[in-house]
Every structure is written in C-alpha cells, then in structure tokens.
Amino acid sequence: MDSDPLPGYTGTIRNLLEERGIRVGDRIRVRKGEIVYEGVLMPREKLYDRPIVVLKLDNGYNIGIRITENVVIEKIGKLGIEYKPPSGEVIEKKGLPRINIVSTGGTIASRVDYETGAVKPALTSQDLAALVPEIFEVANIDTRILFNIFSEDMEPRHWEIIIDNVKKLIEKGCDGVILTHGTDTMYYTSAALSFAFRKLPVPIVLVGSQRSSDRPSSDAAFNLISATLVAARAPFAEVTIVMHGETGDSYALAHRGTKVRKMHTSRRDAFQTINDVPLAKIYPYEKKIVMLTSNYRKRGEDKEVVVENGFDPKVALVKFYPSITPDIIDYYVDKGYHGIVLEGTGLGHFPNRLIESIRRAVEEGVIVVMTSQCLFGRVNMHVYSTGRVYLEAGVIPGEDMLPEVAYVKLSWILARTRDPKEVRKLMLTNIAGEINPRHTVNLYPRWYHGE
Amino acid sequence: MDSDPLPGYTGTIRNLLEERGIRVGDRIRVRKGEIVYEGVLMPREKLYDRPIVVLKLDNGYNIGIRITENVVIEKIGKLGIEYKPPSGEVIEKKGLPRINIVSTGGTIASRVDYETGAVKPALTSQDLAALVPEIFEVANIDTRILFNIFSEDMEPRHWEIIIDNVKKLIEKGCDGVILTHGTDTMYYTSAALSFAFRKLPVPIVLVGSQRSSDRPSSDAAFNLISATLVAARAPFAEVTIVMHGETGDSYALAHRGTKVRKMHTSRRDAFQTINDVPLAKIYPYEKKIVMLTSNYRKRGEDKEVVVENGFDPKVALVKFYPSITPDIIDYYVDKGYHGIVLEGTGLGHFPNRLIESIRRAVEEGVIVVMTSQCLFGRVNMHVYSTGRVYLEAGVIPGEDMLPEVAYVKLSWILARTRDPKEVRKLMLTNIAGEINPRHTVNLYPRWYHGE
Numbered sequence: 030m031d032s033d034p035l036p037g038y039t040g041t042i043r044n045l046l047e048e049r050g051i052r053v054g055d056r057i058r059v060r061k062g063e064i065v066y067e068g069v070l071m072p073r074e075k076l077y078d079r080p081i082v083v084l085k086l087d088n089g090y091n092i093g094i095r096i097t098e099n100v101v102i103e104k105i106g107k108l109g110i111e112y113k114p115p116s117g118e119v120i121e122k123k124g125l126p127r128i129n130i131v132s133t134g135g136t137i138a139s140r141v142d143y144e145t146g147a148v149k150p151a152l153t154s155q156d157l158a159a160l161v162p163e164i165f166e167v168a169n170i171d172t173r174i175l176f177n178i179f180s181e182d183m184e185p186r187h188w189e190i191i192i193d194n195v196k197k198l199i200e201k202g203c204d205g206v207i208l209t210h211g212t213d214t215m216y217y218t219s220a221a222l223s224f225a226f227r228k229l230p231v232p233i234v235l236v237g238s239q240r241s242s243d244r245p246s247s248d249a250a251f252n253l254i255s256a257t258l259v260a261a262r263a264p265f266a267e268v269t270i271v272m273h274g275e276t277g278d279s280y281a282l283a284h285r286g287t288k289v290r291k292m293h294t295s296r297r298d299a300f301q302t303i304n305d306v307p308l309a310k311i312y313p314y315e316k317k318i319v320m321l322t323s324n325y326r327k328r329g330e331d332k333e334v335v336v337e338n339g340f341d342p343k344v345a346l347v348k349f350y351p352s353i354t355p356d357i358i359d360y361y362v363d364k365g366y367h368g369i370v371l372e373g374t375g376l377g378h379f380p381n382r383l384i385e386s387i388r389r390a391v392e393e394g395v396i397v398v399m400t401s402q403c404l405f406g407r408v409n410m411h412v413y414s415t416g417r418v419y420l421e422a423g424v425i426p427g428e429d430m431l432p433e434v435a436y437v438k439l440s441w442i443l444a445r446t447r448d449p450k451e452v453r454k455l456m457l458t459n460i461a462g463e464i465n466p467r468h469t470v471n472l473y474p475r476w477y478h479g480e
Numbered sequence: 481m482d483s484d485p486l487p488g489y490t491g492t493i494r495n496l497l498e499e500r501g502i503r504v505g506d507r508i509r510v511r512k513g514e515i516v517y518e519g520v521l522m523p524r525e526k527l528y529d530r531p532i533v534v535l536k537l538d539n540g541y542n543i544g545i546r547i548t549e550n551v552v553i554e555k556i557g558k559l560g561i562e563y564k565p566p567s568g569e570v571i572e573k574k575g576l577p578r579i580n581i582v583s584t585g586g587t588i589a590s591r592v593d594y595e596t597g598a599v600k601p602a603l604t605s606q607d608l609a610a611l612v613p614e615i616f617e618v619a620n621i622d623t624r625i626l627f628n629i630f631s632e633d634m635e636p637r638h639w640e641i642i643i644d645n646v647k648k649l650i651e652k653g654c655d656g657v658i659l660t661h662g663t664d665t666m667y668y669t670s671a672a673l674s675f676a677f678r679k680l681p682v683p684i685v686l687v688g689s690q691r692s693s694d695r696p697s698s699d700a701a702f703n704l705i706s707a708t709l710v711a712a713r714a715p716f717a718e719v720t721i722v723m724h725g726e727t728g729d730s731y732a733l734a735h736r737g738t739k740v741r742k743m744h745t746s747r748r749d750a751f752q753t754i755n756d757v758p759l760a761k762i763y764p765y766e767k768k769i770v771m772l773t774s775n776y777r778k779r780g781e782d783k784e785v786v787v788e789n790g791f792d793p794k795v796a797l798v799k800f801y802p803s804i805t806p807d808i809i810d811y812y813v814d815k816g817y818h819g820i821v822l823e824g825t826g827l828g829h830f831p832n833r834l835i836e837s838i839r840r841a842v843e844e845g846v847i848v849v850m851t852s853q854c855l856f857g858r859v860n861m862h863v864y865s866t867g868r869v870y871l872e873a874g875v876i877p878g879e880d881m882l883p884e885v886a887y888v889k890l891s892w893i894l895a896r897t898r899d900p901k902e903v904r905k906l907m908l909t910n911i912a913g914e915i916n917p918r919h920t921v922n923l924y925p926r927w928y929h930g931e
Contacts (some may be wrong), residue, residue: 109803127556176916179866181829185803213825217802274929277922282929293924294857296829301927310930321930346801348823350887351668352636352793361810374664378632378746402884406745415630433853436801470727474925477763477774478725478733 037073042080042096045068047103056106059084060095066094084107107296121382123168126204126261133187134177135211137238139250161250163255167316168204169193173458175269179417180211180237182216185340186439188221192338193442195222196410199334205232205260208255212237212291212299215270219286220437221340221433223461228335229330234260234284237263239297248273254313255281263318268461269308271444273297281311287434290404303404303473305465324462339444341367346436348372348402349379358386361395367447368396368439371424372432377401377408378415384422391423396443397451400427400435405473421454423449438463486770488524488687493531497521500555508556510535512544518547518556549617574621577655577712579880582825584638584724585628586662588700615708618767619655623911628663631662631669631688636791636891639672643789646673646684650785656683656711658704663688663742663750664769666721668738671888672791674719674912679786684719685711686737690748699724699748705764706732716776720759724748732762734769738914741855754855755923756881756916764848775913790895795819797887799853800830805916809837814844818898819847819890822875823883827858828852829866842874847894847903851878856924874900876907879915888916 033042051057051070052301059066068084081093082102094100101346117249161366164170172339175194176187195206201358210218219235225231236256256271263269268286275298284302310319343366361369369390377399380385390397399419401408407429410416420426427435435456442455461465485503486494502508502521510517532544533553545551617619626645627638646657661669670686677684680879687707689700707722714720719737726749726787735753744750761770794817798808812820820841824830828850830838841848850870852859858880861867871877878886886907893906910917 088816151893155918179829179832179864181800181866182831183802184831185873188802211826212801215828215830219616247755255758280929287904289824290895291854292856294854296857296924298855299854305927306930317546340803342803344801346804348797349632350795350884351634351639351665351796352791352795352891353797356815357796364807374632375662377632377666380633382633385742389778401745403742403745403750405743406747406750408556408745433801440803448498452677471928473747473749474927476925477757478731479757479770 035330037206040080042082045096046082046103047216049102051102051104057084057102058103059104060101060103061094061097062099066092068092094164102141106247106462115119123164126168127171127202127255128207128260128328129198129203129342130170130172130207130209131191131198132172132174132177132209133183133191133211135180135209135215136240137209137236138204138252139184146183146365148362149328157356163250163254163313168261170257171203180214183211183214183218184248185342188218188225189338189341189425191218192222192225194335196226196334196336196338199231203231205234205263205396207256207260208235210234210235210237212239212272213468216286216290216431218269218288218431219284220434220461220463221441223286223463224335224438224441225336225338226268227337228331228333229266229326229329230334231266232260232263234283235268235270236271239273239295239299250277251313252281255311258311258313258316258318258366261311262316263309264306264320264328266328266331267308267325269309271301272300274310274353278314281313281314282307283309283311285462286334288465290433299475303431304468305462306472326352337441337445340440341443342440343372344368344436344443346370346372350434351375352381353383355386358412360389362386362390362393367443368394368398370398370400370427370432370439372402372437373399373408375400376412376416377410377419377426378413379419381415384418387424388422389417391449394447394449395457396425396439396447396449397423397426398425398435398439398456399428400432402432404431416424425453428457429468430463434463489533491531492865493533496547496553498512500553502555504554506555508533509554510533511552511555512548517543518541518642522840528782537586539596555900566649570827573616577619578653578829579621579656579658579708579711580649580654581621581660582642582649582656582661582710583623583625583628584634584642584662586660586666586688587691587702588660588687592824594856598841598860598925611703614701614705614764619708621708622654631665634662634665634669636793637671639669639791640789642669643673643676643787645787645788647677647785649680650680654682656685656714658707658711659684661686661688663723665753665803667741667882668884668888668890670719670740671914672892673887674737674914675889675892676787676789677712677719677784677785678788679784680719680777681782681785682712682717683711685734685919686719688720688723690724690746690750702729702764703732706762709735709762709764709767709769710760713767713921714760715771715779716759717779717782718759718776720781721751722762723751723759725761729765730763731762731793731812732757734760736913739882739914739916741884752925753884754918755857756913788892788896790890791816791888792894793891795824795887795891795894796819797821797883799823799883800825804831804835806818806834809834809841813844816844818894819849821849821851821878821883821887821890823853824850824859827863827867828861828870828877829864830870832866832869835869838870838875839873842900845898845900847876847890847898847907848874849876849878849886849890849907851881851883858919876904879908880919881914885914
C-alpha cells in the first residue's frame with residue numbers, strides 16, 4: 030500500500046497542497062480568476078512533472094488545472110468523501126439506432142487504483158456510458174461486460190467467445206456493436222473478427238484508450254463518441270478499430286481491422302493503418318463521417334450474419350534475428366504446431382542455414398508463411414536466391430500482410446482445413462481486406478527529416 | 481537456364497524488339513528526338529510492366545529509356561558483344577581524404593544473373609568504384625572485399641570480423657570507412673558496430689541499395705556518392721547508415737546506427753530513424769551535408785580507435801503473439817541461452833501466464849529485457865500491473881530502444897559480463913545513442929489520412 034497522501038504530486042504543487050493539509054480524496058475548491066472548480070482531488074500520473082492538479086468534477090469528468098500564481102486552492106471537505114459516479118440510467122429515445130457496447134477490459138474500461146496509483150480494470154460499460162453522455166444523443170445503447178482482462182492476456186479462445194457473443198447480439202437485431210478492448214492487442218482481435226465474420230450486416234467497432242477514462246487528458250470519451258458514431262451511422266459494415274487520428278481532438282480514424290497496428294507505446298494516435306488507407310475519418314463533435322475509400326462492404330448489403338468461428342492456437346510467430354538457429358523451427362514442429370509465420374527481413378528472407386528445418390517442417394505438414402519485419406511494403410521472394418529457395422521449400426509468401434495479421438489468418442484457416450494446398454490458396458486470397466493488391470506512394474508515412 | 485532472348489520484356493516493347501531481331505546482349509542504338517543512345521540491351525526487371533528498354537551505356541551506367549511513338553530502335557551489333565566494365569583504375573589525387581570501401585555483399589555489390597534473371601552478388605568494390613566515378617572527386621579510395629554473403633546470413637561472428645577489419649583500416653590511417661552491406665540486416669550490423677567502437681576518430685558508413693547497381697533506377701550510385709561524402713567530410717565520427725531520404729534523387733539521410741530500421745520492403749527510402757532525428761541530410765550533387773542535430777561525437781575528438789569486440793550469440797529475440805506459451809521461454813533457458821529480449825505489446829507487456837517461466841529464467845541468471853512491438857515510443861512498465869509484475873520478476877525495461885537494437889546491445893554486453901547487476905546497469909545506460917531520453921512530437925511520422 031502506498032502511504033503517500035499525494036501520489037504523483039511533486040515540487041511546488043506538492044508543497045502548496047501540503048501547506049493546506051490537503052490529500053488525495055479531499056474535496057477542494059480551485060479559483061482561477063473568474064472560474065471556480067469544485068471536486069475531489071485525484072492522484073496524478075507520475076509520468077508528467079507539470080504544475081497541474083487533477084479534480085474529479087461532480088459531472089463525472091476529470092479535469093487537469095494548471096496552477097499559476099493567481100490560483101487559490103481551498104480544502105472544503107475532509108478525506109474520505111468518496112466520488113460516486115452518476116447512475117448511468119438512461120431513457121430510450123425512439124428512432125435512434127440501437128448499439129451494443131460489449132466490454133472486454135482494457136484502459137477504456139479502467140480506473141486508477143488510489144492505493145497504488147496503478148490503473149486497474151473496473152468501470153462497467155454503464156459507468157462508461159454515464160461518463161460520456163454524448164453517446165446517447167446518437168444511439169440507444171445497451172451495455173454488457175463480457176470479461177475484464179488485460180489485452181496482453183487475450184488468447185484465441187477469447188476471440189472465439191467475443192465472436193459468439195457479438196454474433197448473438199447482431200442476430201437479436203442491432204445497428205452496430207462496440208467492443209471496448211485493451212489497446213495492446215486490439216489489432217490481433219480486430220483481425221480475428223474480420224476473418225470470422227463472413228457475412229456482416231452492421232459495423233463492429235473496436236475501441237480503446239491510451240489513458241484510463243478517469244484521468245485528465247483521457248482519450249476514452251473522444252474515442253467512444255467516435256466509435257458510437259461509426260457503429261450507429263457509418264455506411265460500411267466492416268470490423269474496424271476507431272481511435273484518435275492525431276494528438277488533438279479534431280478527428281478519429283476508422284481503420285480496417287486487418288490493416289492496422291499499434292505503432293506507438295503511448296500516443297493517442299498510436300493506431301495507424303499500414304499498407305492501405307484508413308476507412309474513414311470521424312469528426313465526433315460535428316457528428317461527421319468522411320469516407321477515405323469506396324472499397325468496403327455496405328451496411329445492410331449482407332442480410333444476415335454468418336460466422337466461421339474457431340482459431341488454431343498451434344500457430345507460432347517467429348521473428349528473425351541474426352543469431353537465430355534452425356532448432357527453433359524444429360522445436361515448433363516437434364511440439365506439434367500446425368503453422369509458423371516467419372517475420373523475415375526485407376522482401377521476405379530468412380537465413381539460408383535454416384532451410385533444412387523449414388523443408389522438414391513443410392514435409393511434416395506444417396504450414397510456413399513468410400512476412401517482413403519492415404511492416405511496410407510487400408513480400409517478393411522471387412528477386413533474390415534466398416527467397417526462391419524458401420519458395421521452393423514450400424513457404425507461402427505473405428503478400429503485404431502484417432506479420433500479426435498473417436498469424437491470425439493462418440490460425441483461422443488452420444481451424445478450417447489443414448490441407449496444404451487449400452491453406453495456401455486461402456492464404457493468398459484476400460478474404461477480409463488483409464491483402465491490398467495496389468499500393469500508392471502516399472501509403473508510406475512522411476518522416477521527420479528536419480524540415 | 482532461361483532460354484528467353486528478351487527476359488523481362490513484354491507487350492508492344494517485346495514485339496518491337498523481336499521484329500528487329502534484337503535480343504539481350506545485342507548492341508543497339510535508340511533515337512529519341514535529338515538524343516541518340518548506344519549501348520548493350522540489358523534484361524528488364526519483371527516487377528515492372530512499363531514501356532522501357534534498358535541499355536548499358538559505354539560509360540558503365542545503365543539507363544532506362546521510355547519508348548514512345550517517336551523512338552527509333554536499331555540493332556548495330558550482334559549477339560555476343562559483351563559489356564566489359566571499365567577497369568576501375570584510378571590515379572591518386574593529393575590532398576583528398578582517404579576512404580576505405582569494404583564490401584560485405586548485398587545488392588549494392590551485386591549484378592543480375594542473365595541466365596536466371598536473378599540478382600547475384602558479384603561486383604567487386606573496384607567495379608563499383610568504376611561504375612560511380614563521382615566518388616573519386618571527393619576522396620582517394622581503397623577497396624577490398626571482406627566477404628560476399630547475403631545479409632540475412634550475417635551472424636554475430638561476421639560482425640566481429642567486420643569490426644576487426646575496420647579497426648585495422650582506421651589504425652592504418654584513413655578519414656573514413658564505407659561498408660557496403662545488404663539492406664536486409666544492415667540495421668543489426670550498424671548497431672553492433674556502434675556498441676563495439678568505444679573510441680572512434682572517423683565516420684564508419686554503412687551503405688546499400690534496394691536495386692542492384694547494374695539495373696535501371698538503381699539507387700546504388702546515389703547512395704554510394706552520399707556515403708563517400710559522409711565518410712570524407714562529415715563533421716561526426718559516428719557509425720551511420722546512409723541511404724536515400726526520399727524516393728527522388730534530392731537527398732540521402734545519415735541515420736545513427738542504433739536508431740534506424742528498414743521500414744519498407746522495396747522503397748529507396750526504406751531506412752528511417754525511429755525515436756530520434758537523423759544525424760544529417762546529404763545532398764550528394766551539391767556535395768552538401770546539413771546537420772540535423774548537434775548531438776554527435778566530433779570527427780577527430782577521439783584520437784585513437786578503441787574497440788570492444790565480441791558478441792554473445794546465445795541471445796534470443798522473442799516476439800509476443802496471442803497464443804504464445806510459457807514453454808518457449810523454458811526452451812531458451814534449457815538451451816543455455818544467456819539473454820532474451822522480449823518484443824512485447826504497448827508500454828512493455830507480456831501475458832501474465834508467462835510470468836513463472838520469466839521468473840525461473842531470471843533466477844537461473846538469464847537476462848530478460850522488455851521492448852515493444854509498437855517500435856515508436858518508450859517502454860513504461862510502471863503504469864499497468866502486468867508491467868509491474870514483470871519488473872518485480874527482474875525484467876529490464878528497454879527504454880525507447882528498438883527491439884532489434886536491444887537484442888544487439890544485450891548480445892554485446894553479455895560478451896563482456898554476465899553479472900546481472902552489471903548487465904542491468906549497462907542496458908539502462910545510453911552507450912551509443914540507442915536511448916533517447918527526450919522525444920519530441922515530430923519524431924512520430926505523419927501518416928496519410930486522406931488529405
């Protein structure tokens with residue numbers, strides 16, 4: 030247990046609070062010129078060393094107030110006054126789309142543990158809805174908790190449960206499903222759902238946040254409002270990830286579930302589309318959706334939901350490194366794995382010294398797929414002799430698929446068939462937008478080169 | 481053997497050549513308005529279906545000529561006239577810096593195999609120098625072939641040979657060393673050299689090309705000229721990768737050897753700096769170097785070269801995937817590995833179900849380091865409980881190091897010491913620019929969002 034009465038507060042701000050006998054959990058009043066804030070003092074994130082106090086206001090929002098010289102801080106309630114969130118009771122409005130929010134855990138459904146200062150999953154979907162009342166303007170919303178796990182613990186068997194549940198919700202009749210999910214592995218789950226939902230009449234939107242929803246500067250509300258807009262109104266019936274498009278609060282992006290990756294450990298705009306354009310730009314405050322492509326399944330085009338569920342967990346993702354030895358391939362073959370996705374170098378290469386192990390794997394019926402740790406661009410194994418040797422050994426080139434997506438796809442295919450010819454055919458077939466046959470120059474981001 | 485007389489030529493271009501009885505290897509003349517080209521017809525790259533013929537001109541350059549309606553093609557020599565490259569003989573000019581070009585293989589030192597159409601390593605450094613006469617304007621150049629292997633086959637023991645040889649060349653006295661290297665694993669080798677050269681009075685420049693040097697649109701010449709400029713004139717004595725900065729021929733970039741990654745399978749500007757600014761922008765035609773940072777070791781600041789050579793090959797890089805099981809960690813521990821770099825998710829997470837295996841690894845003296853598959857941003861294992869559990873188990877947070885660089889660094893450290901405290905201290909110390917304590921907003925590239 031952290032006995033610090035002011036976790037996260039340092040320097041002059043800490044002195045100022047200590048002088049007034051204020052500790053986290055106390056109700057305080059902050060006057061800043063004409064403006065007066067009242068609320069419960071919250072712990073600060075230790076990552077930042079800025080002169081800010083964090084208040085939970087009575088409307089449920091958190092606010093970070095910069096403390097300048099003209100600010101007056103008073104304690105108006107003693108320690109132990111607990112913040113109670115609004116009940117989340119909502120009245121159904123006729124004519125609005127019906128959306129289901131399914132919670133699986135993650136930061137968007139989390140709160141700060143005031144004892145340790147750590148983030149723990151806790152908020153129910155109802156709490157969330159209460160914290161973001163805007164979403165009730167665009168949809169009637171049902172919420173449910175499916176599970177509450179860290180996304181790094183999400184396994185293929187969890188995908189199967191999610192898919193079953195989302196399928197049932199859509200069959201019961203709704204206009205879209207929102208899945209709150211930890212951002213760490215959201216792109217694996219979005220790929221899994223993309224392959225499983227063979228017919229889909231409405232959008233499935235995965236959404237998360239990079240900061241928990243009861244922290245200042247949380248992106249939870251912005252992302253959830255954007256996700257609700259997509260679920261309720263988007264013209265497409267695709268599995269999509271909706272997250273901040275840039276660091277500000279101007280727009281979110283809807284990414285195709287098979288072409289997206291978390292590219293930053295902490296930024297709000299960590300999620301980016303690779304080797305394709307995002308599906309749409311979402312302006313949540315203007316309630317506007319701007320499509321960036323016409324290449325999508327239209328909402329309602331499929332009249333029913335058809336699912337092919339099931340993922341083979343006996344698939345490994347093996348990344349190249351210079352001292353890699355052939356026995357890691359043997360290891361997976363001997364352990365009875367059914368598939369191996371190689372994350373090779375460049376156009377799709379792996380060391381020549383591993384080729385005998387690869388040949389043996391293929392001979393024993395293990396499917397081997399080549400992708401590239403470059404992430405951007407397409408595998409082409411015809412250019413160099415190493416690539417051709419691997420092709421001749423029976424390795425399947427992974428086109429422009431992300432290694433992570435090729436892994437999910439192979440896991441999905443191997444739960445349907447283990448016939449090598451059939452698997453090869455399916456791996457090379459664009460099933461859920463995971464293969465983009467045409468790359469335009471602008472798909473590569475513009476890097477900072479000092480201009 | 482490919483019996484096609486016109487490998488790579490298709491459609492109307494092929495018809496046009498066939499009509500005139502022209503085959504690859506023939507000497508032909510191409511008139512395009514006022515301009516007349518003469519040279520030997522070369523095979524085409526099959527990747528492209530553009531109306532272009534490729535000529536090797538007498539000056540040694542290849543040129544791609546777009547065939548439009550007003551172009552006249554004549555055969556002026558029969559099959560079998562072989563192209564002989566210039567001898568590469570050069571006369572030393574007094575007063576110019578002395579540069580060593582060391583060839584290790586890769587596309588930059590390769591040519592097309594005319595029988596199979598494949599790229600094979602073949603060109604000597606001398607051939608290369610003959611093909612790119614511009615480099616003799618800025619330096620006196622010695623060339624040597626160290627080895628001729630595909631970079632995907634480069635192992636830590638090759639780094640050691642490279643380091644020994646480069647050290648000797650610098651000790652003999654030179655103003656810079658250029659290392660031609662396959663692009664696939666160039667960023668591993670550049671990191672290895674960065675750690676090994678503890679004192680370095682002159683620049684070491686790794687350079688490669690995405691298309692072989694006797695192909696049209698090869699980037700070999702542009703990159704080699706840029707690399708020579710850096711080796712001869714750059715104000716810094718750093719290990720750096722010099723490659724195209726954008727798709728055109730305007731500038732190259734010099735990337736710090738520990739902060740760079742191949743980010744595209746085929747683009748010329750595949751190499752990009754991650755989590756830092758590039759060292760410099762190179763304008764080879766203007767012979768101009770524009771520094772983008774003042775944070776570098778100055779040329780001549782170190783008076784001698786000091787090397788700590790040696791890399792432990794018993795280090796593994798293990799990338800997270802959702803069905804990963806604890807036994808992969810056990811496997812490496814049981815195989816007597818000394819270090820494991822985890823490529824985790826988000827802020828540095830791995831599934832909680834692996835924690836017992838990780839604890840056992842650490843207890844048995846195996847060093848475990850956490851990095852993130854996000855690539856951009858910094859690991860922070862204090863935010864979520866999973867991260868803290870891994871920290872408590874003794875996992876070392878990899879800061880903002882690329883997974884590939886953390887792997888090379890751990891391999892280098894473990895060849896010096898296996899004392900866990902010492903290894904931890906070194907892993908958390910910025911030794912060769914691999915840890916950037918301050919990230920600015922512009923380090924994240926700008927992605928295409930449809931504007």
